[in-house]
Amino acid sequence: MSTAANWRKSSYSSFGDGDSCVEVSDRRTHIAIRDSKAPAYGTLTVPADAFTPFIEALKTLTRP
Template identity: 75%
Template sequence: MKPTVTPDIWRKSSYSGGGDGNNCVEIANRPTHISIRDSKDPALGTLTFPAEAFTPFIEGLKASS
């Protein structure tokens, strides 16, 4: 029996930048991991984190800006 594969559901960040919202990333949440991609070029690739590493990653980004 093949496992069921559920497609990722991508959502745009609420911090989308300027008026047209093109400076944005999309995020897909899964129980075990979080994936991030560029909304302007989603086929370029994704950056994937274990779920427990995502919050420290975001906090590090906020601290460096």
């Protein structure tokens, strides 16, 4: 039996950033990430314990 995931939109998704929204879903053993504008295109999943290091690594790529 499958259940619908509880997707949450990024806190960085605001009125001015509406074109670059992501959603995340905590699925106990892993975290799923998708584009909120095109959810049917698929998801990226990472192990739950790797999610925080994954986000921290992404932040280093976007810093000047």
